[in-house]
Amino acid sequence: MDPIIILQAGVASGTVLLFATLGEIFAERSGVLNLGVEGMMLMGAMSAFSVTVATGNGWLGLLAAMALSGLLAILHGIVTIHFQADQVVSGLALTFLGTGLSLVFGEGLSKAGAITSLPKFSIPLLTSIPILGPVFFTEQSVMVYIGYALLPLAWFYIHRTRPGLHLRAIGENPTAADAMGINVYRLRYAYVAFGGMLCGLAGGTISLAVSPGWFSELTTSGQGWIAVGLVIFAQWDPWRAAFGSYAFGALRRVILDIQGPQTLLGFPNPFFINPYWGFFMQMLPYAFTIIVLVIGSRGALRQRLGAPAALGVPYVRGERGH
Amino acid sequence: MTTQKTLGLPFRIWIEPRLSVPAWLSPAISVGAIIVALLLGGVVIALVGGDPIATYWHIGKAAFGNLGVFSDTLVMATPLIFVGLACSLAFRMKLWNIGAEGQFYMGALGASAVILSGLVPESTPRPLTLFVMAIAGLLSGAAWGFLPGFLKARLKVNEIITTLMLNYIAIALVNFFVFAVWSEGGFQMSKTFPRTAWFPRLSDLSQQFPALRGLTTHLGLGLAILAVGVVWYILYRSRWGYEIRLLGDNPRAAEYAGINIVSNTVLVMMTSGALAGLAGMSEIAGVVHRLQTSISPGFGFTGIIIAWLAKLNPVAVIIVSILFGGLILAGREIQPAGVPRLIQGIILFMLIASDVLLRYQVKIERVK
Numbered sequence: 001m002d003p004i005i006i007l008q009a010g011v012a013s014g015t016v017l018l019f020a021t022l023g024e025i026f027a028e029r030s031g032v033l034n035l036g037v038e039g040m041m042l043m044g045a046m047s048a049f050s051v052t053v054a055t056g057n058g059w060l061g062l063l064a065a066m067a068l069s070g071l072l073a074i075l076h077g078i079v080t081i082h083f084q085a086d087q088v089v090s091g092l093a094l095t096f097l098g099t100g101l102s103l104v105f106g107e108g109l110s111k112a113g114a115i116t117s118l119p120k121f122s123i124p125l126l127t128s129i130p131i132l133g134p135v136f137f138t139e140q141s142v143m144v145y146i147g148y149a150l151l152p153l154a155w156f157y158i159h160r161t162r163p164g165l166h167l168r169a170i171g172e173n174p175t176a177a178d179a180m181g182i183n184v185y186r187l188r189y190a191y192v193a194f195g196g197m198l199c200g201l202a203g204g205t206i207s208l209a210v211s212p213g214w215f216s217e218l219t220t221s222g223q224g225w226i227a228v229g230l231v232i233f234a235q236w237d238p239w240r241a242a243f244g245s246y247a248f249g250a251l252r253r254v255i256l257d258i259q260g261p262q263t264l265l266g267f268p269n270p271f272f273i274n275p276y277w278g279f280f281m282q283m284l285p286y287a288f289t290i291i292v293l294v295i296g297s298r299g300a301l302r303q304r305l306g307a308p309a310a311l312g313v314p315y316v317r318g319e320r321g322h
Numbered sequence: 323m324t325t326q327k328t329l330g331l332p333f334r335i336w337i338e339p340r341l342s343v344p345a346w347l348s349p350a351i352s353v354g355a356i357i358v359a360l361l362l363g364g365v366v367i368a369l370v371g372g373d374p375i376a377t378y379w380h381i382g383k384a385a386f387g388n389l390g391v392f393s394d395t396l397v398m399a400t401p402l403i404f405v406g407l408a409c410s411l412a413f414r415m416k417l418w419n420i421g422a423e424g425q426f427y428m429g430a431l432g433a434s435a436v437i438l439s440g441l442v443p444e445s446t447p448r449p450l451t452l453f454v455m456a457i458a459g460l461l462s463g464a465a466w467g468f469l470p471g472f473l474k475a476r477l478k479v480n481e482i483i484t485t486l487m488l489n490y491i492a493i494a495l496v497n498f499f500v501f502a503v504w505s506e507g508g509f510q511m512s513k514t515f516p517r518t519a520w521f522p523r524l525s526d527l528s529q530q531f532p533a534l535r536g537l538t539t540h541l542g543l544g545l546a547i548l549a550v551g552v553v554w555y556i557l558y559r560s561r562w563g564y565e566i567r568l569l570g571d572n573p574r575a576a577e578y579a580g581i582n583i584v585s586n587t588v589l590v591m592m593t594s595g596a597l598a599g600l601a602g603m604s605e606i607a608g609v610v611h612r613l614q615t616s617i618s619p620g621f622g623f624t625g626i627i628i629a630w631l632a633k634l635n636p637v638a639v640i641i642v643s644i645l646f647g648g649l650i651l652a653g654r655e656i657q658p659a660g661v662p663r664l665i666q667g668i669i670l671f672m673l674i675a676s677d678v679l680l681r682y683q684v685k686i687e688r689v690k
Contacts, residue, residue: 279497
């Protein structure tokens with residue numbers, strides 16, 4: 001129960017949530033709610049692992065994961081953007097579809113065991129910073145560092161660039177954006193697909209780096225849904241998303257580790273004496289997601305912040321704006 | 323989407339909004355969507371090296387081939403009818419209860435608790451025992467629906483996420499009771515319930531009617547059909563149902579009409595949870611006869627698809643549940659194991675995608 005080790009592992013497993021949450025932020029910022037994150041992550045985890053087992057190259061695996069999850073997301077795009085179907089139901093269908101596809105194509109894949117083909121390394125100099133060094137920059141997977149790089153880029157793109165302005169415009173007021181000459185349909189497709197690719201990357205990060213292997217549905221065990229919740233907590237902002245993701249990652253790690261030691265802070269460890277209490281620890285991430293939503297909702301009620309105004313509303317050209 | 327293209331062809335094709343929808347169109351499109359979904363599922367089965375025709379033939383035979391397996395299909399359909407109703411009721415008000423799975427587990431837990439805790443002793447007459455179990459299952463499911471309903475109504479907390487998170491919590495809670503409290507000799511199951519806590523089966527009547535020998539269909543099916551009647555009455559014949567439908571179709575108009583959205587949200591979520599809880603109770607009393615882990619192969623999630631396929635119509639839920647009961651029953655023997663889930667996903671996708679054909683029509687006309 002060394003706190004540094006827990007935080008270090010928490011950052012690694014939080015990277016999964018970070019990719020998925022960022023992906024969903026992009027999709028929702030463009031006005032499309034995609035509840036299929038869990039299905040796309042499973043698809044990503046399966047295809048990344050499968051391709052890596054076949055080729056021995058983890059980068060090819062990640063590419064496959066991003067491509068396939070992106071394709072799934074485009075399906076959601078076709079159904080919701082062009083056919084104007086209900087985004088909630090379509091997202092649920094995507095979860096079923098992604099889960100089913102990954103179970104069918106992943107049949108027998110769990111026998112492949114674990115492979116490690118993505119490198120782990122420390123960053124010189126940064127690693128010697130007290131506390132922060134060991135937590136963030138020591139023996140982390142390359143995926144963790146990709147997460148660090150993606151984070152400021154995502155923020156900068158959304159808030160400081162012209163395409164980012166267009167992204168926010170089509171999510172807030174698609175009619176006005178259309179009048180400005182922005183192609184709402186095309187951009188929504190692009191961001192839904194990009195969000196799907198990040199969810200695929202999240203899945204691949206699980207099966208290749210964080211807990212290598214393919215364990216059918218247990219590979220993601222609901223993390224996709226936690227990511228959907230984190231988007232609301234993050235108020236569609238990348239930095240808050242990062243905070244939430246790493247915090248949840250650390251929590252997952254605590255749950256895994258807490259049954260080990262005989263004493264906890266000098267007291268006999270109740271989880272060691274009665275391991276069945278561990279079932280209550282397993283509930284924590286899900287319970288915390290609910291708590292986080294409740295806290296987020298209080299803030300949202302106070303100042304109506306965050307949610308893109310056109311989130312969940314199909315855009316129909318020529319109809320009056322909503 | 324009113325676009326006209328000539329593409330240099332001797333005719334032009336365009337899409338325009340429908341002004342009226344003929345009555346036959348909606349069921350026809352649903353059937354068409356299912357056929358397309360099965361074809362696509364067949365393509366995937368072929369891709370992983372399976373034989374789609376043999377697979378579908380096997381599913382059909384193993385689910386509806388003779389009276390015995392059809393009886394098993396009805397057993398599988400029983401919890402599906404309950405969860406299909408649970409989802410239909412909530413979805414009618416556009417409340418996305420994705421938590422039927424957790425409410426199912428809670429119903430099973432509640433119904434088991436009254437037996438395993440000794441609250442209802444073995445000497446209690448069978449009807450009373452089953453009645454108490456049903457009430458316990460119903461209340462446990464309703465309690466599990468209360469929290470998301472309350473949070474949605476009071477704080478506008480997204481009910482999709484809360485109901486989903488509560489699924490995981492319910493399953494962990496059931497696991498705790500199975501392993502830590504009622505474990506039989508360290509195994510992941512409790513002791514078997516006394517016979518007074520079993521739903522009667524058709525085969526119990528085989529003394530008088532030998533044709534019923536071996537048929538597993540249990541009283542839960544009757545209860546499920548009763549629930550269909552109740553939900554149908556609530557939705558289409560009661561004032562409360564009118565409020566639910568108005569809130570679903572036009573919340574703003576409902577608000578102007580003075581309908582209380584807060585109490586209706588909580589009540590509908592609780593009723594939906596109660597129906598899913600009854601599914602868990604029925605499965606415990608009719609099939610499993612004890613509390614154990616993994617009592618549901620995802621019934622609660624299948625309920626979502628059933629509700630959608632039945633167009634939220636309680637009576638149609640029965641038919642769709644029997645079809646999906648067959649798919650799940652036969653699917654247990656199918657390799658790869660993900661096939662039933664995959665087919666369910668494709669069907670749901672096709673269904674919502676095909677809805678566009680209800681709203682728009684494709685027109686073809688010769689260029690003059």
